[in-house]
Amino acid sequence: MSAPILQIEDLVIVAEKAAPGSPPIVTGINLTVNPGEVVALIGESGSGKTTIALSALGYLRPGLVRRRGKVLVNGADVLSFDGPTLRALRGNRVAYVSQSAAAGFNPGLTIGEQVMEPVLEHRLAPRHRAQERALELFQELGLPDVQRIGSRYPHEVSGGQLQRLMAAMAMGSGPDLIVFDEPTTALDVTTQISVLMSFKKLIRERRTAAIYVSHDLAVVAQIADRIVVLLDGEIQEAGATSQIISQPECDYTRLLMRASGPGLRTAAVPASSSRRSKTQQDTTPLPVLQASSLVAGYGPKGADGKHALQALSKVSLRLYRGRVLGVIGESGSGKSTLARVLAGLLPRTGGELLLGDQLLSPGIERRSKDQLRRVQIVFQSADTALNPKHTIGKLLGRVVQHLLGLSGQACREKVASILEMVQLPASFADRYGQELSGGQKQRVNLARALVADPDVIICDEVTSALDSVVREQIIELLHDLKRRLGLSIILISHDISTVAALAEDTLVMLRGEVVEAGPTQDILSHPQHAYTRVLISSVPQLRTGWLEEAVAKRSVIELPPGLRDAIAV
């Protein structure tokens, strides 16, 4: 057994200016990574997983210091390295693949230049040899157009391709250890499969050691040999992947497992509630929101009146009172455009939209205040959806004032009652957005949509930016609110399990069109359209070996040629 590449001994990291007695960022970390091994660090935001992973690069975020312990890479303590030694280490013996490949590449340089940069910087090979190595890597990673992709710029390739190129950049210098920082979190599920498979193949073939940081157990189960579970800076549990998945010892691991899979929990929509809604549907035949043949796009209009970029092509839907309509699609499917068109933020260029029996005009300027009140939209990123300079009370109070016409005491009471409904304490009304956690901010976001007593709320990827555990809580909250208030919800997501947990009916969108529509359970168990089948089979399941099966299954699914391009990565 050769010596471990990475050995972390009793690592304790604290914030430099922390008040005495406040908890350390990470504590008591003991970790070993052997050559060719993939160790996953799994936990939520704030668990310390990124801090530990980055320490292998000898990097601590500004303001953090090591109080105790060592981080040994090939026997040397990287946290004690000086500048030149660190530079010799990074990109050479230890490499890094970041979460957002788009942010990791310089938009002003060609891809080839950037992929070769580590090799050339560290003088590991002459230029022509570096180029050959890069081409080999492109081939191994399954990238298209291997000869010419190097001369392209980052914005000219897709997200999945960029992520692989980032891996090529990391691999080029033949490092001993690669640190993957949530590399597939920002990708669609269909892309994620191919990228994961590429990573796995590459790591195995070159016997590189790797640390894989993620919050998604199902993804990690596909690629890691060992899993380390972190909570609040401490290791909860560590062991071989198969063992942790089959016999988790600690409660937190079990909580994580429940949150990330099995991939689809259609059973989560209790049969009784869908039955109840069915009878509601019979007695209220008028849909609360009805759209026919919506057309919308971006960019300048051509001679035929169509936009340069058609985002929606003849999309129709019906939302009944008290029911949830899920909209599933990946990037570029038009689902966010649909949300904006329904809310009036993006004027449609064709089709009809009815709220009850009233025709809604395309833009918000011509909609009445009452119509604006009845259709509310909840955005994905609560960070940018809440004005950082307003207190929660002001945020919610303004909606009450503007759309309901209440002020003073009546307004304050309404704000307090809505905070209670989303399970936040009334004292939060005096807090600012930055003081809240991600899940709490999303609850405020929801509260803002609900406080005006709307008929329809449109949830645009409301759980996508959240960790798996917090996501579960928000889904439960939506469930609860739907039950209590009889809300009609349009739930837009790329995450099938979220939609499966809440929606009775679902639409599947691809490139601006609805390719399949119907009851959720039917769609999940008997998908008709090829794309739906690919989509459903791409959701990672919490068992080892799923990845290989899915890749094999995908090559068997008959895809019409146009569709193959759509999923090409």
Place this chain on the structure above:
Amino acid sequence: MAESTPPAPSRGDTLPKARFNLTWPGRIGAAIISFWLVVAVTGPFLAPFTLAEFVSDNGFAAAKGKILLGADYLGRDLFSRIVHSAWLTIGMATVATLIATSVGSALGIFAAIKGGWVDMVISRVVDTFHSFPTLMLGLVIIAALGPSAALLILMTGLIYSTSVFRIARALGMDITVMDFVQVARARGEHVGWILFHEVLPNAATPLVADFGIRLSFSILFLSSLSFLGLGVQPPYADWGTLVRENMPGLVGGSPASVYPALAIASFTIGLNLVADDFAASSGRAIAGKIA
């Protein structure tokens, strides 16, 4: 599952709150500014002589006893004149800069929110005024309309509002694409609310930093006008006037012209030191929002 406890203390996954800390240069700058503000307010009551009092029969008499810095070209106490004219100098520049910042910010953010042809028209008009060299524009206007204090202030304010407009518009464009502005729009809020309640509070920090820098420009501009004889007229004086009128003494070796120049320099340098600190911390704050 109620979340009734506040979130655990930040584990370093979020940036620490950007605090406005004064570095040592910043503290020196703040001290200088405070000194001059105190002088401007209390000086007229504590100065040994009044603005127009003669203390010597000789111009440019040397410093002696109560005459701390010597006499000016007419034989008046230079120190007292500097002290007495502090409030006019600082006051005029402050009001002018307030005008520049408020007009420029409001117009800039309005253009950013409205977009389209409204933005285009406003931007082109502002560009036109911005392209005139400021001093020349000032001279032309004063020559045409006469140098009254109100006109000086208004003119300086409007001239500098063009620069603030650009900054405010750029800030506004970044902020209006944020989701919370979309949410406000979706609610049917009108431009006024969006401008003052949604966008402006988020643009405030860099605009305040700009105010500090703009203030020093205003002082220099007004002093330059006075230096050229087109600014504040006798019997009033500001520091620029004092520099101008005592310049002939330089030939004879009298430092009388240098003292008011030092006053101008020290105040503007102090302002810049503080504004630098403010800009640095606002840069951190903005980086935190983007990241």
